[in-house]
Amino acid sequence: MSNLSCTSKMADTTTPIELPVIDISNPHDPAVGKAMLDAAAKYGFLYVNSKGSDFTVEDVDHGFGLSKKFFASPALEKETCRIEPNNRGWSGMHVETLDPDHQRTGDFKEAMNFGDFKDGKAQQPLPPSLVPHEGEINEFAKLCNKTCNRILTLLALGLEIPEDFFTTRHDPVSGPTGSILRYLFYPSIFSPKTAAYKHDKDVRAGAHSDYGSITLLFQRPGQPGLEIRTPEGTWAPVPIVPGPDAGAYPFPPILVNIGDLLSYWTDGLLKSTVHRVVFPLAEQQSPNPQDRYTLVYFCHPVDTTELIPVPSEVVARHREGHGGIVGKVGFGGGAGSLVPGDKPLTAHEHLMSRLGATYGFSKDE
Structure with a gap:
């Protein structure tokens, strides 16, 4: 693990970071692919313009409505689908570290x-509050996957490799994947659920990089908290809506970040940036702080995919620029380059090692 401090000291927080907003309505435009690659290599984070996305306002609002309905349900109902080592199910307060x-x-x-x-059916137990909405949850996940395919296609264009290099390796028709649609609930600082919170010591979500290829994050206005670690070693808040004109978007732009696997694949060219979720100072000083709800889609390759560097001249030039040696990727792993004779790591092996550290699952589990 990294030696980064994950405390929420406000002195360590800089001004909000400015990230590009990219229109992905045409996933076959090389210029857009280049812009996406540049953002992914510099920041590891970018926004997708919600106006050109596959989602309607109703899709996103309904997703948040189902999330709130679930988290408001009795604990005994949530317990019927407690999280398993396959990363599916409910995790309660303080379960994940x-x-x-x-x-x-x-x-x-x-x-x-x-x-x-x-075939439209969940491969896991669903809680009573969500059983009637199985088809709707599946449809939202399919839209997320469609959006990820657009992004992966554009990144392939930016890397000057075949357009379908990544998408074919993320196709669930080829086998099971580690992809996860996640509902998240962070209670406000004055909620009874956060009574144990200690200022300058605790965070809503600890410092980490994401395990998969790319992540989609849907947020609600007025519910901040996400910060990313800058190259200078400070924490920078990420605005929910970039720029001054919130009215330019039907709903807040989708925040996209690069995960560890794309860093592996590109020998660290694409940044798997460390980030966390905190109790913002503004919320701590507000008389009416809001709970924070987010919808997240973690896009993972097919389990058997080997994590070897992509056949890209862009990646080769990056590797040469670092003397052929690429350092640690993200928060929990090494680079995609292999020592001669080493067996390539698979997507499933990487995911299981990260889940084991997060939840304390054993290797056998």
Whole structure:
């Protein structure tokens, strides 16, 4: 693990970071692919313009409505689908610890994970509150996957490799994937659920990089908290809506970040940036702080995919620029380059190692 401190000291927080907003309505435009590659290499984070996305306002509002309905349901109902080592199900307050080396206690959040659907059916137990909405959850996950395919196609264009290099390796028709649709609930600082919170010690979600290829994050206005670690070593808040004109978007732009696997694949060219979720100072000073709800889609390759560097001249030039040696990728792993004779790591092996550290699952589990 990294030696980054994950405490929420406000002195360590800089001004909000400015990230590009990219229109992905045409996923076959090389110029857009280049812009996306540049953003992914510089920041590891970017926005997708919600106006050119596959989602309607109703899709996103309904997704948040189902999330709130689930988290408001009785604990006994949530217990019927407690999280399993396959990363599917409900995790309660403090169950997940994203930065175990530095956190005093587990994350101040609850989560509900949905894995791959098959023929429109969930391959896991669903809680009573969500059973009637199985088809709607599946449809939202399909829209997320469609958006990820657009992004992966554009990144392939930017890397000057075949357009379908990544998408074919993320096709669930080829086998199971680690992709997860996740509902997240972070109670406000004055909620009874956060009574144990200690200022300057605890965070809503510990410092981490994401495990998969790319992540889609849907947020609600007025519910901030996400910060990313800058190259200078400070924490920078990420605005929910970039720029001064919130009215330019039907709903807040989708925040996209690069995960560890794309860093592996590109020998660290694409940044798997460390990030966390905090109780912002503004919320701590507000008389009416809001709970924070987010919808997240973690896009993972087919389990058997080998994590070897992509056949890209862009990646080769990056590698040469670093003397052929690429350092640690993201928060939890090494680079994609292999020592001669080493067996390539698979997507499933990487995911299981990260989940084991996060939840304390054993290797056998």
